Amino acid sequence: MRILGIESSCDETAAAIVENGTHLVSNVVRTQIDIHKQYGGVVPEVAARSHIEVINPVIDEALKQANMTWKDIDGIAVTYAPGLSGSLLVGTLTARTIALRQNIPLYPIHHVEAHVYANFITSQADTTQLQLPSTQPKFPMLALIVSGGHSQLVLFKNHGDYELLGQTQDDAVGEAFDKVAKIIGLPYPGGPSIAEAALKGNPNKYTLPKARLQGAYDFSFSGLKTAVLRAVQHEVGVDTSFPSFKLAALLSETQRNDFAASFQKTAVETLVDKAYKAFLDHSPASVVIAGGVAANSELRRQLSERIPLAIEYAPMQLCTDNAAMIASLGYFYAQKAAPADPLALEIQPSLSMTKTAWAK
Ligand code: KG4
Numbered sequence: 084m085r086i087l088g089i090e091s092s093c094d095e096t097a098a099a100i101v102e103n104g105t106h107l108v109s110n111v112v113r114t115q116i117d118i119h120k121q122y123g124g125v126v127p128e129v130a131a132r133s134h135i136e137v138i139n140p141v142i143d144e145a146l147k148q149a150n151m152t153w154k155d156i157d158g159i160a161v162t163y164a165p166g167l168s169g170s171l172l173v174g175t176l177t178a179r180t181i182a183l184r185q186n187i188p189l190y191p192i193h194h195v196e197a198h199v200y201a202n203f204i205t206s207q208a209d210t211t212q213l214q215l216p217s218t219q220p221k222f223p224m225l226a227l228i229v230s231g232g233h234s235q236l237v238l239f240k241n242h243g244d245y246e247l248l249g250q251t252q253d254d255a256v257g258e259a260f261d262k263v264a265k266i267i268g269l270p271y272p273g274g275p276s277i278a279e280a281a282l283k284g285n286p287n288k289y290t291l292p293k294a295r296l297q298g299a300y301d302f303s304f305s306g307l308k309t310a311v312l313r314a315v316q317h318e319v320g321v322d323t324s325f326p327s328f329k330l331a332a333l334l335s336e337t338q339r340n341d342f343a344a345s346f347q348k349t350a351v352e353t354l355v356d357k358a359y360k361a362f363l364d365h366s367p368a369s370v371v372i373a374g375g376v377a378a379n380s381e382l383r384r385q386l387s388e389r390i391p392l393a394i395e396y397a398p399m400q401l402c403t404d405n406a407a408m409i410a411s412l413g414y415f416y417a418q419k420a421a422p423a424d425p426l427a428l429e430i431q432p433s434l435s436m437t438k439t440a441w442a443k
């Protein structure tokens with residue numbers, strides 16, 4: 084069964100074709116990073132407009148790369164939740180229109196859940212050239228989902244049957260990477276630029292706090308971000324009334340790298356501590372990480388060191404937003420759930436993962 088996935092929930096417009104949930108046939112991602120860089124973050128109206136401009140060419144390219152036409156496609160999977168409303172609308176309305184016009188079943192996909200399915204793609208056509216895992220994760224599967232909008236630990240008993248163990252009580256970890264990058268003067272998106280600067284820095288230079296929370300698997304990253312801000316103010320010798328956007332200019336290259344490394348170490352340790360606790364308590368058969376922050380090498384290193392299972396990681400290109408993960412989940416969804424009505428599918432911009440288990 085061949086599924087064409089469509090993703091447009093934030094600042095990437097993407098289309099991909101995946102066969103039987105595991106074989107990547109084509110993968111096209113058009114990122115808007117260069118557009119949003121000048122504003123230091125995603126501007127929703129600009130994002131939506133940009134999706135409209137490129138969505139049809141991106142879908143055409145995914146079909147062309149696969150050497151296929153609509154006759155070869157058995158289902159369309161589209162991100163309908165959660166994300167920016169205007170952005171979600173572009174993908175969802177496009178998918179609805181194609182589903183109607185071409186008479187192809189339409190599957191509504193939850194973006195955060197789909198991030199996990201990057202780990203299920205284990206083979207590919209010659210054109211995609213990614214470093215894929217060799218086997219699919221086994222159930223029960225513990226997933227650490229870490230992106231710009233989410234930080235959560237989810238225990239999957241099977242496809243579509245999962246339990247949310249814990250989540251962030253404030254900022255997502257990717258958001259913390261992005262905000263800390265701004266404080267110390269590194270470019271957007273903060274994750275990759277902090278990771279790069281951290282390679283040149285001393286992770287033990289600054290001691291930063293880890294939040295203590297009631298929920299054993301819950302996270303909090305807002306305090307860590309503020310702790311970095313206070314430590315920077317202290318280091319450069321200004322008081323808290325000094326405008327925080329001017330702080331970065333007072334940091335030396337070495338201080339900037341040391342802050343990046345110290346922040347990354349603490350944020351990653353926090354994630355790994357909680358994942359390790361969930362691992363001990365629930366004895367999953369596999370552990371996966373998903374979402375943009377899963378591209379972080381330090382997270383991969385620390386997790387592999389702590390968890391006594393051989394963890395295979397999805398390639399970086401499938402950790403950040405893409406449509407291959409949407410198409411993969413679309414296949415597993417289609418095995419157990421009915422397609423959506425293409426005349427009626429509505430976006431759900433703030434749907435959390437707790438309410439979307441679709442198969443029991
Ligand atoms: O999953 P994603 O592409 O979009 C959302 O669904 O949010 O995640 C984007 C987030 C951003 O916050 C970005 O800074 C972070 O993932 N990110 C990273 C890395 N690459 C991207 N964070 C840490 N290290 C990285 N290498």
Ligand code: ZN
Nearest residue numbers: 230374375404
């Ligand atoms: Zn995402």
